[in-house]
Amino acid sequence: MNVREIHVGNVTFGGGRPLVLIAGPCVIEEQSLTLRIAEYLKKLTDELGIGLVFKASYDKANRTSIGSFRGPGMDEGLEILAKIRREFxxxxxxxxxDISQISAAAEVLDILQIPAFLSRQTDLLLAAARTGKVVNVKKGQFLAPWDMANAVKKIEEAGNNQVLLTERGASFGYNNLVVDMRSLVVMRETGCPVVFDATHSVQLPGGAGTSSGGQRQYVGALSRAAVAVGIDALFWEVHENPDAALCDGPNSLPLDGLRPMLHEILAIDALVKGRA
Incomplete structure (x- = not known):
């Protein structure tokens, strides 16, 4: 099924276009590291001829424990993201x-992302929609894929049809997630481009007691499967040294493993979309 095209700067989602990569560290740890990761990703995606959207959180408000690293905060974080946007x-x-963040965030961000835990928060969805920015809604781990049509309708009722929907796994018992690949097909029936968040789909929420665990060894397999279904974008959290990352290290990918994985994935994408 073809879905609507959504243009974000020099990147196009949907409409049968080539796969877009949304990638970056889970959280902004410090400026120099974040800039190095952005530079690496920009060079890699330019080499491969695919679109890149850089992602990183300025504040992870939903960490497992009170002592977990949350990021530099909105002001400093947005300054770093603006620098990446400008330089690369x-x-x-x-x-x-939170609604209070949206005005400042919309000054810098090209896409406003609604976290999975907040995907039913009507006022947050409406406020994000009214900025006119592209809104990426992550499907709650507690929601069925067809429930996301309600989130789309809320945003469209606010006069914005620039919506991306992201699958990031569904709760499967305690401290575990599972991916139903039918979800990708169901959500594309809304007409919105669909993103597969492969790295959060292998997360083990709260599985390490005071933090989440993860199984990054399965990211490649799930990514290939999702691309074979016909998604529009792939979402990866990446890091120079995932084992030392301050957030989501167990489910993040090392930079030096991205190139061979993307070569395989892009071959599948080309075949599925009739470009092989």
């Missing part, structure tokens, strides 16, 4: 957790 000519996306 890439669109940027980050989470908004």
């Amino acid at each position: 000519d890439v669109p940027v996306v980050s989470d908004v957790h």
